[in-house]
Amino acid sequence: MTEIFGVPAPVLYGQLLLGLVNGSFYALLSLGLSLIFGLLNIVNFAHGTMYMLGAFLAYLLLEPLGLGYWWAILLVPLLAAGLGIVIERTILKRIYKLDHIYGLLVTFGLTMVIEGFVRVYFGVSGLRYAVPPSLQGMVDLGFMRLPIYRIWVIVAALGLCLVTWLVIERTRLGATLRAGTENPSLVQAFGVNVPLLVTLVFGWGVGLAAFAGVLAAPLMQLTPQIGHSIIITVFGVVVIGGMGSILGSIVTGLGLGLIEGLAKVYYPEASSTAIFVLMILVLLVRPHGLFGKQ
Amino acid sequence: MNKVYGRMLALMASTVLTMPALADEDQVKIALMTDLAGATADYGGPGAVEAVKMAIEDFGGTLNGKPIHVDFIDHQNKPDIAVTKAREAFDSGTDMVINLSNSAAALGVMEIGLAKDKVVIVTGAGSDRITGDACSPNTVHFAFNSYSLANSPVKALAANGVNDWYLIVSDFAYGLSVEAAVSDAIKNAGGTLTGSVKHPAFMASDFSSYALQAISSGAKAIGLSNSSSDTTNSIRALKEFGLGDDQQMVAFTLLINEIHGLGLDQASGLLFADGFYWDRTDQTREWSKRFFERVGKMPNMVNAGDYSGTLHYLRAVEAAGTTDAKTVLAKMREMPINDMFAENGKIREDGMMVHDMYLVQVKTPEESQYDWDYLKVLETIPAEEAFLPLDQSKCSLVNKG
Incomplete structure (x- = not known):
């Protein structure tokens, strides 16, 4: 058997593929975070909570209402976007003019409140959301047997990332959005409703997080903590990629998923810190991140 | 002039406010200190609150003609908060603190209990240090510890010829202490540890990588040294x-609530040691059904330990006729524990309440007949085998003669 640095090649390929699955989640979440920061200037700490809420909403649709996975993946991002819009209109719009730290504090507070409610209502033992029947089973890739659901995760997450990127970078709407962040008052003078654009972008970002939550729901026990264990990593991804850079978040998300995968094979103890070591190195060399503008 | 009065008033007020409330000598005051609403609330939370209340009600609600007073304190899983709150509680007349989920919190409060000469009953934490090198004459460890959870599944599998292990270990104090206990148990049973992987505690949302490494190791037993x-x-x-058909999953810290959350199709076949199973005897069923009516879920071993520990303490106070910690602790050691949790349970000199443990296996969905019918009791592990023999104890209170 071929070995790469003492690890059998098939094992390594398997781990890299799993890294890609995790990377897809990082990409999806950091994309939303980056979008919100780029256009709203809010460091949205509640992003992980929206991911958690996405997973629990999927569960709620299934348990009392009987609406399955495909309904959830359609409806939950919309519901979450609605909630996001309410939060933006009632809370966040009041703090745009203040320092970043206020946005961070407010969204951190929201995280605590929402998580607390979920914990009181659902408890901490974890809930189970089954893999939809049409995506059950495994495929044999030669070097590993991969559950079909994980392939779907990569396809769905990257698909949505690509659509978001195309809309922002390649359409007229996206051009208006970008112009709105550069110089809101000028764009407003041209007759564009900038506050509405900002609200919609926040809704979209939250929707992306909730979509990631639905994708993740069948992969883990749903506990109220799932949000904040992933958000820390995602912040690392955004900082490495460059705050506000769309493409940067996607590429960095996937790349760091792979690096984490490697760490899990060669030195598992460091798997959760590898990203942050990298973050420090990147900040030393390129303080604006790999893809950030100076 | 007004300024001077103001200062004097402030000074007087601060003196009054900092004065400890005078303890009522006759009244028994106990405090449940645990994670009431946080991430580990299965070890405490509403279940613990009801278990302690049930014990007081079953005891009769009064002692020495006065109602038994109970406080519910949330330590939020933070050892520093636990220590501060414990000090406050003892200073305001609390005689006994129970539960103390989270080993670091338990170890901290044990020191305060010793310094203030009060009774500490640990049910919610499992570190072996509680009755090991950190043992205290004022502490009783009631429900379980990592030794008791690690040893029996390893022995049982060895008896069936399953001897090679792979461990998935949570990289923090509790996970490592379980790993150490399990490794010792494997060595004692003549088995081999083919490999292990460490993951960051409570931060890893994705276990596929570790699972894959465990499965591809080919080991016959895959142990989960996490929680x-x-x-x-x-x-x-x-x-x-x-997971291969010839591979056996073994958990070293699992509560029935978690099986409920997983569902039997995920958990079936899983082997672990448990200190209490609700559906074991008529007595456990009767108590558990009362618990279920109040909490909406079946009790786990920590809930049962909270009930049993509180009741045993109250009985000891009654028998001793005082709340003086030393006298009560002596009575607690002298009296055997016989209730739905323990049969002939006994508190050893290291503070461990030794009782039978049970080797259990999760049923398949087909085997389960009714709600919460989750476990098969495969074996009763007698008290003297379930816990670390005293001659191997690191506790300084143990007289090895």
């Missing part, structure tokens, strides 16, 4: 990535 959501996520990942 709470880390354990349940490991189980799910092992099932998802196709």
